[in-house]
Amino acid sequence: MSFLGSAIKSSGKPVTGDNFPLFNSSKQMELQKYTKRAKPTVSPTLAELLMHVDDAQNDASGNNTPVDHRVLELGYACSSLPSSQPFVLSFNNLTYSVKVRKKLALPFCGEGSKLDSNEIHSKILLNDISGEAREGEIMAVLGASGSGKSTLIDALANRIAKESLKGSLTLNGEVLESRLLRVISAYVMQDDLLFPMLTVEETLMFSAEFRLPRSLSKKKKKARVQALIDQLGLRSAAKTVIGDEGHRGVSGGERRRVSIGIDIIHDPIVLFLDEPTSGLDSTSAFMVVKVLQRIAQSGSIVIMSVHQPSYRILSLLDRLIFLSHGHTVYSGSPGNLPHFFAEFGHPIPENENRTEFALDLIRELEETPGGTKSLVEFNTSWQARKNPRSGFSCKPNLSLKDAISASISRGKLVSGATNDSNLTSSVPTFANPFWIEMIVIAKRSMTNSKRMPELFGIRLGAVLVTGIILATMFWKLDNSPKGIQERLGFFAFAMSTTFYTCAEAIPVFLQERYIFMRETAYNAYRRSSYVLAHSLISIPALVVLSISFAATTFWAVGLAGGLSGFFFFFLTIFASFWAGSSFVTFLSGIVAHVMLGFTVVVAILAYFLLFSGFFISRDRIPLYWIWFHYISLVKYPYEAVLQNEFDDPTKCFVRGVQMFDNTPLGAVPVSLKLKLLQSMSSVLGVNITGSTCVTTGRGILVQQGITDISKWNCLWIIIAWGFLFRILFYFTLLLGSKNKRR
Ligand SMILES: Nc1ncnc2c1ncn2[C@@H]1O[C@H](COP(=O)(O)OP(=O)(O)OP(=O)(O)O)[C@@H](O)[C@H]1O
Ligand SMILES: [Mg+2]
Structure with missing residues (x-):
């Protein structure tokens, strides 16, 4: 593999539009070959973007020495890893099942007539899934609808209750505490939930105000937003409102990128995305994944699910996991797909889209009586042959705490955090105090309502x-x-x-x-x-x-x-x-x-x-x-x-004479009412005249x-x-x- 051996590249370029290959020359958009792919020139990291607007850390710590941020090209061999250990998210034997009621078929009522019975059985949604995602790479989860892609992303993103999920999830060899994961990661949902009447720039700015610390000046937050707008290729849409059914706004692809932008504004170490490209045309989808590649290369782990990646998108992915009914049917690089399927006895024809072929083959196997069992077993043996050292985990040189601290000092998790000895306290749970959050929420809501x-x-x-x-x-x-x-x-x-x-x-x-x-x-x-x-x-x-x-x-x-x-x-x-x-x-x-x-x-x-x-x-x-x-x-x-x-x-x-209103006596003449009052007065022994007040408030x-x-x-x-x-x-x-x- 050409990935073997790691080259360390340092990047100190200023932030200009020219540094974003995707959004400039078409030549730079040329696809990389996915077998022997060299990483493109490292794009500026978010940390660098910040450094160029006067590094965030200098602000928080008063330390004015510029930090030389290095972005690592990763190899798969432990020996090749540089001394500053990149992040590796490992998951082993993830198994998740849910309890479902069994359906009872009614024999006389034809097909489809089923009743819920009280018998509960468990349905396995993830079956013994293992793998590894690394800093600098995009790991993609593929599979047909219902294969368990979203479930796996949820499992990795700690969105499944601990009691229900079996297996282990570690970052750099250490078990991930859920509170820490929440702080260092971001999860981009499939739906774009945005305030419709805010512009792209405002949306990102509010996100910056929420997620970037108070110690960072407004000017720097603005610069961060501008850099992100360039990075996401949203320059031309920056002043356009998001829009909704009733108001015209940005395009679907742009909206998707805004959604990603608001979750990566603080430069998370791990980024999860569930189908970030769904509903987009191929160009928009490619642009979104290209952005994700750049985020990964800035020192993050990117894990996403994707339905059917195009040929061009495939070239941006580093690791693939194919799922079928919750089982892994392939796990490895896109480049190894042809060998894998050739050895399995189903070589991928020339000029055929590899993922399409793989997904079609998986679907065909799913329809056979044996299902994908043979492929699952073949994958297990193939993995054992190809990665005899799997299970052996590279002992990181740095503990997770130190790796995160190092990452923070390079400008990651733009949080103004200190290198505290306590890991969880080194990364504040919330970037801002209560009252700032309140002001920003109120301001955003009022801006949206005003529009x-x-x-x-x-x-x-x-x-x-x-x-x-x-x-x-x-x-x-x-x-x-x-x-x-x-x-x-x-x-x-x-x-x-x-x-x-x-x-x-x-x-x-x-x-x-x-x-x-x-x-x-x-x-x-x-x-x-x-x-x-x-x-x-x-x-x-x-x-x-x-x-x-x-x-x-x-x-x-x-x-x-x-x-x-x-x-x-x-x-x-x-x-x-x-x-x-x-x-x-x-x-x-x-x-x-x-x-x-x-x-x-x-x-x-x-x-x-x-x-x-x-x-x-x-x-x-x-x-x-x-x-x-x-x-x-x-x-x-x-x-x-x-x-x-x-x-x-x-x-x-109510005065005396009005006592008879709303009664059958209401219709009698007033003179008669006065006489009635007189006789009542004599019987009761009190004087009630026509003007005596009988009911007060x-x-x-x-x-x-x-x-x-x-x-x-x-x-x-x-x-x-x-x-x-x-x-x-x-x-x-x-x-x-x-x-x-x-
Ligand atoms: N709570 C649940 N109870 C029963 N079955 C469930 C539950 N949650 C998910 N499933 C099933 O688990 C399977 C995997 O679901 P998941 O959402 O992960 O699929 P997916 O691969 O993301 O599909 P899609 O591409 O359509 O988004 C599906 O068959 C789904 O019906
Ligand atoms: Mg899904």
């Missing part, structure tokens, strides 16, 4: 329309017994509407939720900063919504209390919006689908209204349902605004069963509900975003 004013516009429109409809329906209500009934109806409807309008935010929360999960899985920021930032930035919008609703209804309906009454009415509506949005946020943390989210919110709010005390007052609610009355979010704002309306002791709502509150909590306490309770749901939201994120398979 989509229609989202807030729709919410404001819905609130205003509801307010105007209510204002016209309940125009200038009087204080007659009928007017009182109408006021009660207005309050019940208005208070539940504030909650319903919050439900509109579900899709927004859900969209953000996935971005959040991706970002927190690899420690971009703390979950708590997200929850707090998210809560704080929602407040200004809620204030505007509450003022709009309160102002359109308060005077139009003729509510009581003057300016102070209006202020309390506004506060109650604001608190309801706050509690409602917290409730909806919490629900979006547990319900992952938009439609399901709407259904659950609407149903729960309907129950809240039912138990609020409007339809049945508290003293008449059956005892076994009373708990629901107390958890009804609508109860508290309803009671608060009723007290605000009716607590004036000087105000009378207080009386109405008692009739409605509103006697236990004062209006200010109601307000505090609503606000407290809001906080409670935010705290619950935090816990759902904590528990629900583990991102691990069981």
Whole structure:
């Protein structure tokens, strides 16, 4: 193998577009032969990029001596390894199975009629997979759909629970602690989860603000982003928004590269990617893999899954693992594929795409009765013959701790870390303190919302329309017994509407939720900063919504209390919006689908209204349902605004002559009503005239069963509900975003 023997090349070129062969001359895009391939001239590492903008480490440590960063060309023999040990990720005998219910075939109901039985058996998704991935190389996992590619990537990326995964995973001979792996690695998901209204440059800049330490000045972060934009070939799209279904944005290939960019901004040592090229045309796919090759050559291990690599992509891959039903059917370099299949008795014809041939052959074998067993066995014996030293692991000269420290001092994991004696503390879990994370999250969210004013516009429109409809329906209500009934109806409807309008935010929360999960899985920021930032930035919008609703209804309906009454009415509506949005946020943390989210919110709010005390007052609610009355979010704002309306002791709502309204006697002439009052007075022994006040506001509150909590306490309770749901939201994120398979 021409790889044998390692040459050490040092690179000290300045960062210019010319250093990126892919994006410049077409000559440089020429493919390398994959059998005897010499590595291309080493492209500038991210560390160097940083050094050229004034090295990050100098910033953090005050050490101004430039570090000579060397990139290693790797050989496969231990003896050839240079003294500074490159990273080697080894995995041995990885086995992972899941429990599945057995299907029972129904003999009389034809093919396909199967029932779930209670019999549980285990399905092996990964069967004794071993291999090695090295710094400077791309290891690709290939196989048909369902062969276990994503599962293997997940196993390597520590996304499978420890208890379920058998086998070992080591980096430079040392078992990888999951906390450490999270910090030194990145996982690029198949889906591009990005804020649609941020530009490519902004997206990368926010990622830089999250993942690069505070010790790095803004100027350097910007320079890092610019270097990355060049490295990813995104220069021409830098100022374009990402876009979504409703807004035109960057192309699919560019979006893919942005997704990769945000995860490699801190220059991770190990990079996992699940099908980074899926859905891309061959040129875009090639460009993506070319970028990955450059990342690998800057001193990282790149492990990716790929469906069917083109001839050109294959030339960029260093190691392949072919899987079939969770078994390894080939493991080795692309160059060895022809020998392997020739020895197996199926030589690859000239001019045939090797991977296509291999995948087709594997599929054919899968369809035979013996399956791929013969190929699996042949691979095992072939491996034993070709790599008699496999199992023997090169003893690294450097411990993992020292290797990571050395890597950091070369500018890797741009984290401003110190060479601490404790390995895990040498790499901080989060790049920034809590408050910086909060500011960046808030800034990003506000930038995105500002570019989509229609989202807030729709919410404001819905609130205003509801307010105007209510204002016209309940125009200038009087204080007659009928007017009182109408006021009660207005309050019940208005208070539940504030909650319903919050439900509109579900899709927004859900969209953000996935971005959040991706970002927190690899420690971009703390979950708590997200929850707090998210809560704080929602407040200004809620204030505007509450003022709009309160102002359109308060005077139009003729509510009581003057300016102070209006202020309390506004506060109650604001608190309801706050509690409602917290409730909806919490629900979006547990319900992952938009439609399901709407259904659950609407149903729960309907129950809240039912138990609020409007339809049945508290003293008449059956005892076994009373708990629901107390958890009804609508109860508290309803009671608060009723007290605000009716607590004036000087105000009378029903006078003597109005006692007969809403009764069959309501229709009799007033003179007769006065006579009735006179006779009632003589029977009762009290003087009730036509103008005697028989029901005060207080009386109405008692009739409605509103006697236990004062209006200010109601307000505090609503606000407290809001906080409670935010705290619950935090816990759902904590528990629900583990991102691990069981
Ligand atoms: N929790 C599970 N229970 C049962 N089977 C599972 C489970 N998770 C995965 N599988 C099965 O494991 C196999 C491997 O899945 P995996 O997602 O790794 O395939 P893949 O090679 O990545 O396929 P694709 O190319 O389509 O992405 C599939 O047959 C899948 O149905
Ligand atoms: Mg997959």
